[in-house]
Amino acid sequence: MQEIEELLSEWDAGTLSDEGVRRLRELLRGDENARIHFARLQTFHAALRSEAGRGESLVVPASGDLGSTRNEGGDVSNRGFGASVDLHAAARDNRALSGSTDRSSRTLAFFIGAIAAGLMVFVFFRRPVEDEVAGGNGSRHPTMATGSAQRSDAEPSSPGVAMVTQVAGVDAMVDGRELSAGQALVPGNFEIDEGVVQIEFFCGATVVLEGPAKLELVTTDLARLERGKLRAQVPPAALGFTVEANDTRVVDLGTEFGVVVSDDGMGVEVFEGEVEVHHPGDVARLLEEGEAVTHGRDGVTAHSDARPEEFVDVQSFHEKVSARQLDRYHRWQAWSESFRHDPRLIAYYDFNNFGRWNRRLRCRIEPVDQELDGAIVGAVPAEGRWAGKTSLEFKHPGDRVRVSIPGEYRSLSFSAWVRIDSLDRWYNSLFLTDDYNEGEPHWQILDTGQLYFSVRAFPKGKKKPVNKRKVLSPVFWDPSLSGKWLHLATTYDVDRCVVRHYLDGELLHEQAIPKEQVATNTRFGPSTIGNWTRPYRPDRDFAIRNLNGSIDEFAIFSDVLSAAEIQEIYLHGKP
Amino acid sequence: MTAENKTEQFVQHLTEHQTRLYGYVYSLLGNHSRASDVVQETNLVLWRKIDEFDPGKPFTPWAFGIARYQVLSNIRDHGRERLLVDSELAEQLSGVLEIEMERLDDYRVPLRTCLGRLDEENRALIHRRYFREQSIADIAESVGRTNGAVKVALTRVRQKLFKCVSQQLKMSEL
Structure with a gap:
């Protein structure tokens, strides 16, 4: 335990060697008690950082008599919230605080300003603007308006207005x-x-x-x-x-x-x-x-x-926007009517017009085949791409849609409108067959924000060659896209031995697969949208793959859609 | 509850959790500049998810869950830089850290008591390092001692403080 403390001390001083880093990791990795001790020490340090300045004047003099100035007004938080309605008082406080270098009072200064401004947003805006700071001069740390940001580890703030x-x-x-x-x-x-x-x-x-x-x-x-x-x-x-x-x-x-x-x-x-x-x-x-x-x-x-x-004005503008949305929605509906007659469709779910307790997800292909209807488990309807259009929201580890798709196919294409709230799991399911048998596809998103597609090419139990059939796109998702509707598509071309991923109608990634690792006969059987359902086996890992987000349209085709066709689906369905 | 009330409560929770979130994130990243970035990102994600905020439910697990995700992706994105822990270890540590950081407030009163017991010189040292965030070299220069001496003095006083706090909190032996 003593050793962990010393190693952390060295790290804190910036003098821990690579050997020391390795040693610390080794100690922590192998021993639960070491990890608890680490957590205690770090919590103690966090408390120390916020308590060390307690009782001090808010405005710490540049060179002061350390440890002896005690006066009133140390409790910033009360004052901060009390000042929430008084713009001028808050502005004064803001200035008073700007001389301080304490991290927590800096944070509070932001909050005071934000609350006084009637909106609590601006302190949070860091990510979306980080690349666009001051004409893109590459500075990742715009200095705050109130000064006091000389050090490299100063709290970054946003230039957003x-x-x-x-x-x-x-x-x-x-x-x-x-x-x-x-x-x-x-x-x-x-x-x-x-x-x-x-x-x-x-x-x-x-x-x-x-x-x-x-x-x-x-x-x-x-x-x-x-x-x-x-x-x-x-x-x-x-x-x-x-x-x-x-x-x-x-x-x-x-x-x-x-x-x-x-x-x-x-x-x-x-x-x-x-x-x-x-x-x-x-x-x-x-x-x-x-x-x-x-x-x-x-x-x-x-x-x-x-x-x-x-x-x-705002009200009539809102009406105008709603009317425009309604218009787009109606245009999509008209397009969807003809789309569902595409003979290449294996299954098509439009997620439209179902009530809270309608647990049946209608498959919309024409001619109608009720066998393809899905069963909704857990997931509930939510607003879709437009006001008035429903989608299905997947939130809990149990939420899913069960489908059973018979038949054997060759090439495949998948298309879905998805709103990802966050990627909580290692694998976040779009569409997964229950067992991952020969010829069965798995379509999912990694927690890294990469689209991932694979079809098992060999029977179970057979000795497998090096896996080259998994096709991983570059990272396309990060939390700044949370809550945004995205169109995802993937095509599996068994004749040309190539997989293509598309995002919002544009090619995201293309990858060839060795011929011997292509499954020319594909099939689905019992499958799940938005999660994974596997027969219970106690030795299985990664069992939870629920999507955290919503799906608003989902289609599987028995052919390779062209880039133009995917673009068309995107343009007709764009919110 | 009105939306305004909910927002107010949310902001209050978030404000109260800044120290904890920062402590949590910094513990795993070991770098102040990056910890600040990640806390800001976490704030942003939390703010975006304000709809999911339920004043009736504990805020901490929710916030830490999101912070953990942000930390892990930060580690992944900056794999080449020097880090205290790797992503695997970060995953291993996050659980215990969440539990301990959640009771950060329990540390405060004993810590204040223990800080009060320090002599003037040691208190000034802690103040410079933790409140004013001076580097060891800066402190060494202003008090006229070597870096090494300051480092040793800081380690000692910190050990003393931690021991004092653990006794007050009646922490179990590990």
């Missing part, structure tokens, strides 16, 4: 990704040629931006409209939200207002509450509900009445 919450009719790439709801936005220009986007600033203000428009995001409570039209909804928590347009500043005083910038100049219209308009060479003017003012490029100022109907 807002997030996109609804999108309609926009075809824009932001930071190399197709713009979609849930995307975090970093300071910089945001431009759309058409369509409408709802942006929620981390201060709590919601902006509906109509294209064509160009908006510069400056901070969590400041944006500059270069051109286009926006409508801002600002709840009391986000008071002070500011929009700059040309040389005019519009400071919100708790309200709903619109700003428009065109070649002619800029205009502000107040639909509710009041705003302060700062125009150079003029005193700040208060603009009240129902009023509008324009500042022309020619220097002419004009007053008029506000026209709220000219600006898309």
Whole structure:
């Protein structure tokens, strides 16, 4: 035990040799008590890190009389939460804390700021923006605005200032990704040629931006409209939200207002509450509900009445998005009607329109074959790709769909719309035959985020050559894709001896298999979607392979689908 | 419960768990910079899964479960870098660590008592290393001692503290 302590001590000091690392691992690997001791020591260290500064002033002087300054205000957490409604007090606290180097108070400073801002999101946004920091200069550690991040192990913070919450009719790439709801936005220009986007600033203000428009995001409570039209909804928590347009500043005083910038100049219209308009060479003017003012490029100022109907508001925008979703949903339905007649379909489940206690999953191929209907175990209906479309949600280790598919085939293709919440298991099932006998396929996702397909090519018990039939895609999933609908497809071509994986209609991976390891006759029998069902055998491992997520459409074909056909399935089913 | 209430509770839990999560993640990664990254990622995933948050259920196992996943993928993604433990050992350790970290708060009171028993010099040493996060070299420079001497002094005072805390907590002998 003494040795573990010493080794950890060396590690902590940064002086543990490779030999020491090996020794520590060896000690821990072989002895449960050693691991318990390790856990105790590490917990003790964690407590030490958070307790060592207790009783100290929050603002630790750069060079202080160590260990002797004791004063009030050590209990940050109470103060932090108490300050949740007082923006200015919180801002003061934030500044006061910025001089401190204590990790926990830094964390709290974030929370205080976040709570004051009425939204608790921004501290969490690290991953989605890490590659897009400050024009992609490769810095993985953007320094926090409040300073105190000189050391390499300083807590990283996010430069994110807002997030996109609804999108309609926009075809824009932001930071190399197709713009979609849930995307975090970093300071910089945001431009759309058409369509409408709802942006929620981390201060709590919601902006509906109509294209064509160009908006510069400056901070969590400041944006500059270069051109286009926006409508801002600002709840009391986000008071002070500011929009700059040309040389005019519009400071919100708790309200709903619109700003428009065109070649002619800029205009502000107040639909509710009041705003302060700062125009150079003029005193700040208060603009009240129902009023509008324009500042022309020619220097002419004009007053008029506000026209709220000219600006898309959040509610009608939501209706528009829903209507668009409904439209997409109906188009998919129409396509699905003809799709189900494809003679190459072995089984097709559309997961649509089933109630909570309908435990039968209808196979939708035409002509109808009820033998192919699945039995739902545990899993419950959830919202699918569109509002109104159901999917089946797999959450618990027992959740599954049992199917039994007769017949013998040659080449195969699999296609599924899947929402992965997380990859909890080593193997996360999409479709697994019960036994993994000769000719039986297994389609699943590894916890590493790789798509994995294999067909057993040899009878059980026979001595197997080196396995070259397992086809593993590159990593396609990471937690940033959690909750997003993805289209996955895999084709097994027994004539050309090749397996292809597709993600969202694009080829993800292609791999040849040695001819002798290709099973030319394929079959399924009793199988499971979203899990694995095996006859009970006590010596079996990896028994739990339940998917954590939802499936919204699932098809198996007795042929190799072409890349174009897979692309077509994707485009028709895209949410 | 309103959504707002739920969010508030969630944030409160998450705030309260930052030290524990950090302790857990750091214990396995042994690197502050990466531990910070992984804790942030864990926060993000937890935030995304706020729908699954049930105020009636214990928060810790849920949060640790996600942290463990993040740690393991971090180890896998950075396989070439120098690490305290490998992924296999991380899996082995995660269970006991979760149990121990969950009772982190139990350590606090005895630790405060034990810290109070230290002499001024030792307390200052602990303060510099753990509160101000100074490196051993920095401490050595400012107190005019060698790195080696500071390292030894720190190890001793830490051992003393740990012994004192284990006695107070009446920990079983291993």
